[in-house]
Amino acid sequence: MDQARAVDARSGLLTQNGSHRVVTYSRAYTLVPTYECFNRCTYCNFRVDPGHSPWLSLEHVAQQLPTLRRQGVCEVLVLSGEVAPSSPRRDDWFCHIYQICALALEAGLLPHTNAGPLSRDEMAHLRQVNVSMGLMVEQVTPKLLDTVHRHAPSKRPEARLQQLAWAGELGIPFTTGLLLGLGESEADWVDSLGAIATLQTRYGHIQEVILQPHSPGQQQLQPGMSLDEAALVRAVHLARECLPPEVAIQIPPNLVSHQGLLDCLTAGARDLGGISPVDEVNPDYEHPTPESLEDAIAPSGWQLQPRLPVYAQYDSWLPEPMRSLVQSWRNSLSYL
Ligand SMILES: O=c1nc2n(C[C@H](O)[C@H](O)[C@H](O)CO)c3cc(O)ccc3cc-2c(=O)[nH]1
Numbered sequence: 001m002d003q004a005r006a007v008d009a010r011s012g013l014l015t016q017n018g019s020h021r022v023v024t025y026s027r028a029y030t031l032v033p034t035y036e037c038f039n040r041c042t043y044c045n046f047r048v049d050p051g052h053s054p055w056l057s058l059e060h061v062a063q064q065l066p067t068l069r070r071q072g073v074c075e076v077l078v079l080s081g082e083v084a085p086s087s088p089r090r091d092d093w094f095c096h097i098y099q100i101c102a103l104a105l106e107a108g109l110l111p112h113t114n115a116g117p118l119s120r121d122e123m124a125h126l127r128q129v130n131v132s133m134g135l136m137v138e139q140v141t142p143k144l145l146d147t148v149h150r151h152a153p154s155k156r157p158e159a160r161l162q163q164l165a166w167a168g169e170l171g172i173p174f175t176t177g178l179l180l181g182l183g184e185s186e187a188d189w190v191d192s193l194g195a196i197a198t199l200q201t202r203y204g205h206i207q208e209v210i211l212q213p214h215s216p217g218q219q220q221l222q223p224g225m226s227l228d229e230a231a232l233v234r235a236v237h238l239a240r241e242c243l244p245p246e247v248a249i250q251i252p253p254n255l256v257s258h259q260g261l262l263d264c265l266t267a268g269a270r271d272l273g274g275i276s277p278v279d280e281v282n283p284d285y286e287h288p289t290p291e292s293l294e295d296a297i298a299p300s301g302w303q304l305q306p307r308l309p310v311y312a313q314y315d316s317w318l319p320e321p322m323r324s325l326v327q328s329w330r331n332s333l334s335y336l
């Protein structure tokens with residue numbers, strides 16, 4: 001096996017199909033339990049003040065899910081604003097998220113939750129109703145606690161890394177990543193990638209790392225600059241050097257130009273993440289359709305392939321009955 005294919009190889013999967021190299025994405029729909037958040041990250045276009053976002057109604061969710069299933073959606077991305085760990089409302093918030101995941105599973109869909117840092121106990125519970133979970137490291141440098149994260153206690157680097165370690169201990173297939181362009185240096189990227197690589201070497205649970213270029217929107221507390229695409233391509237190169245080869249690099253296709261996307265693929269990115277009707281985190285940037293993505297990358301020899309929100313090498317980690325549900329998805333269509 002030559003060097004390029006060795007780097008591409010994800011255990012048990014062929015990433016090369018004839019002469020076409022494979023790029024994956026997940027057919028997702030995002031549910032937002034609540035937009036309320038006790039953190040105030042200055043770049044956030046998602047949050048509203050605590051008490052000002054009605055929680056998503058479970059009845060509405062139960063009604064919506066069968067339609068999504070018929071439309072060919074496989075992933076329910078549960079993305080939430082946060083109630084403080086010390087709040088008397090924390091337990092209700094957590095139960096609400098758990099119930100949304102349980103309803104998604106009942107409808108035959110596959111939940112992936114990113115609801116900020118959770119306690120170990122909360123993670124152990126959510127593991128029963130999620131095929132994978134996620135939390136961005138953002139950046140490990142403490143400098144950002146004096147700037148964009150000054151009013152965001154959830155963004156303390158130790159809390160984020162602790163979460164990744166607990167996910168590893170609990171055997172949860174995990175998605176993490178870096179938010180790029182917050183005022184950090186490229187040396188800081190290497191530190192953040194190194195921290196993720198160390199955890200991956202220890203636990204082997206990191207299925208993918210998202211390289212997320214900061215993208216200013218209309219709702220954020222403070223204006224910010226978007227990351228330039230040449231810098232994003234350098235980040236992909238660095239990530240491919242720092243991370244073990246089995247970890248996929250994900251680029252959000254709505255936050256880059258077509259040429260930027262092709263350059264990221266050449267540099268080693270192989271996944272485009274969950275593609276849903278609305279990017280709830282960056283609502284000013286519409287997700288492209290899978291068809292338009294295929295048109296953009298096929299002339300350069302790339303083939304777009306849907307995948308499930310859990311990568312195949314982790315299927316045996318899943319508790320029943322989720323493991324059987326995932327198996328039936330893999331049998332029904334050629335999902336990676
Ligand atoms: O549409 C989006 N999906 C986002 N996702 C979804 C993600 O692409 C998929 O859920 C996973 O790849 C699993 O299929 C995230 C998931 C995480 O675990 C952590 C961060 C993100 C960030 C985004 C995002 O900004 N926009």
Ligand SMILES: C[C@H]1O[C@@H](n2cnc3c(N)ncnc32)[C@H](O)[C@@H]1O
Binds near residue numbers: 044
């Ligand atoms: C869910 C993830 O979305 C990312 N996130 C939050 N706000 C923005 C933005 N303006 N641009 C890009 N990514 C953002 C953070 O990395 C968070 O952890």
Ligand code: SF4
Binds near residue numbers: 039041081
């Ligand atoms: S990025 Fe997440 S933690 Fe930060 S304010 Fe927005 S919702 Fe809250």
